[in-house]
Amino acid sequence: MPNTSQQQLSGLYSDHHGWLQRWLRARLGDREQAADIAQDTFVRLLVSQRLPSVGEGRRFLLQIARHLVVDHWRRQRIEQAYLESLAQLPVPETPSPETRLLIIESLLQIDAMLDAMPERVRSAFVMSQFEGLSYAQIAARLGVSVSAVQKYMLRAIGACYQVVYGS
Known part of the structure; x- marks a missing residue:
């Protein structure tokens, strides 16, 4: 016999899945993507083991779904930018599909890492690593x-280390 939280989750699914899928389809314009994200919303809810209060189901589901949509758009943006850069390469230098997938996954990890950094830490890291500025130049730009x-860079390098080595 299912326990109370399983019954509540089942009720949320039957009461709100169709509505959530329609809401997502209106935002994404793609039936299959909306179905996938609606399903992922309930999976995320199941994994979190946090259920909304009575009467808060739609609001709670929308919050999860919005985060998943943002993640979806971010992934699309990164993949598109990568594919556009690949289009500039001569055919013999084009990576295999497996390598492409690994590169896209790495880019997504880097993007998530940068997104999680405080603004000044992220700015200092980007200026140092991508613009080649010295610490003195970065300090002047950031005021x-x-x-x-130096402290910002230590935090940023620590975040990089966590992504690469996992702790």
């Missing part, structure tokens, strides 16, 4: 001391 930039 902080060089020692503050």
Whole structure:
């Protein structure tokens, strides 16, 4: 016999799945993508083991679904940018589909890492690693001391280490 939380989740699914799928389809314009994200919303709810209060089901589901939609759009943007850069390569230099997938997954990890950083830490890291600025130049742009930039970079490098080595 199912327990109370399983019954509540089943009720949420039967009461709101169709509505959520229609809401997602209106935002995404794609029936299959809407179905996938609606399903992922309930999976996320199941995995979290957090259920909404009575009467809060739609609001709770919308919050999860919105995050999943943002993740979907972010992934699409990253994949599109990567594919556009691949189109510029000569055919012999084009990576295999397996390598492409690994690169896209790495780019998504980097994007998530950068997104999780505080604004100044992210800015200092990007200026250092992608623009090649010195710490003094970064400090001047951000209006902080060089020692503050050093601290930002330590945090950013620590975040990179966690992505690469997992702790």
